Amino acid sequence: MSVRSRSNNAEDIRVVETFTTETFTADIYPKREPVILRGLDIGECLRKWTPSYLASDGGTQEVKVHVSSSTQMDFINKNFLYRSLPFQEFVKRAFEDEHADYFIDQKEKFYLRALGHDPRKDVADISVQFPELAQDLTIPQVFEREKFFSSVFRIASRGVQLWTHYDIMDNILIQVVGRKKVVLFHPNDVDYLYLNGDKSEVLDVDNPDLSCYPKFIEAKQYRGHLEPGDILFIPALWFHNMTYEDAGVAVNVFWRHLEDKLYDTKDPYGNHDLLPAQRANQIVDRAIKALEELPEEYQEFYAHRLIDRIRHTFLAKQT
Ligand SMILES: O=C(O)CCC(=O)C(=O)O
Ligand SMILES: [Fe+2]
Secondary structure (H helix, E strand, O other), X not given: OXXXXXXXXXXXXXXXXXXXXXXXXXXXXXXXOOEEEOOOOOOOHHHHOOHHHHHHHHOOOEEXXXXXXXXXXXXXOOOOEEEEEEHHHHHHHHOOOOOOOOOOOOOOEEEEEOOXXXXXXXXXXXXXXXXXXXXXXXXXXXXXXXXXXXXXXXXXXXXXXXXXXXXXXXXXXXXXXXXXXXXXXXXXXXXXXXXXXXXXXXXXXXXXXXXXXXXXXXXXXXXXXXXXXXXXXXXXXXXXXXXXXXXXXXXXXXXXXXXXXXXXXXOOOOOOOOHHHHHHHHHHHHHHHHHHOOOHHHXXXXXXXXXXXXXXXXXXXXX
């Protein structure tokens, strides 16, 4: 197993400026690595989506947003509140650095991940929830239409850093307003990321606390900057961490690239593990219960043997 040193532990995400659907399908997509697609036509939104236009065209519907006094929102320790605001009021606040009306303090930060009308059942789809604004956005055809799953508005205040997480679907993140710093990690670096569910405990990827997270240094960072108009292809399972260098607006589009039967149908966010992975997890729960019936020295012995079987079957390629 190669242990990576700090010096070769970061790489720039490839930027592709001469995009055609054919090259995407033939050369880019099969590699399953992130790329930044630059210079594509994403529609009128690039010119039109000023805060005041968004506020007037996005309407008065209520949106549920994250509010925090910290730029580094922490999903595990929940250092934010959920609050509802009319969309136009939310946009106004997301684009100002100091607020006259506030929930926590004058400099609080906002983050919106748009939801479906009924968040328990409906997926987010900007053409349904924000039909006027959706007309301004052209989603590049990098996947077959029937594979479409959801399109999600992402709007945040300047400085917000979104926790590192993975999603289970292929995804394009279309950056419309503001610049964004993106740091991605390969799925096979999962052991270095200190996961809690689908999220990493390491919030500050630039200055990680290595006394708590010593293995984080082994995780290779794929780094990039998105400008308005850029599209980041995030293959399923690639971890991503986003920092809003400016107040920003993006739309990401998830699609199902695998057989339908693998996906959990009760998953409006599109982030439940694939059904066989869920089943495997439940079986591990049962295996742990079974091992607990043994005396301690046997528990440890059989734990090693089970881990070894799994390692041999699936991880032999990496060692
Ligand atoms: O840019 C963001 O706010 C987060 C994007 C994200 O997590 C995604 O596209 O899956
Ligand atoms: Fe994501």
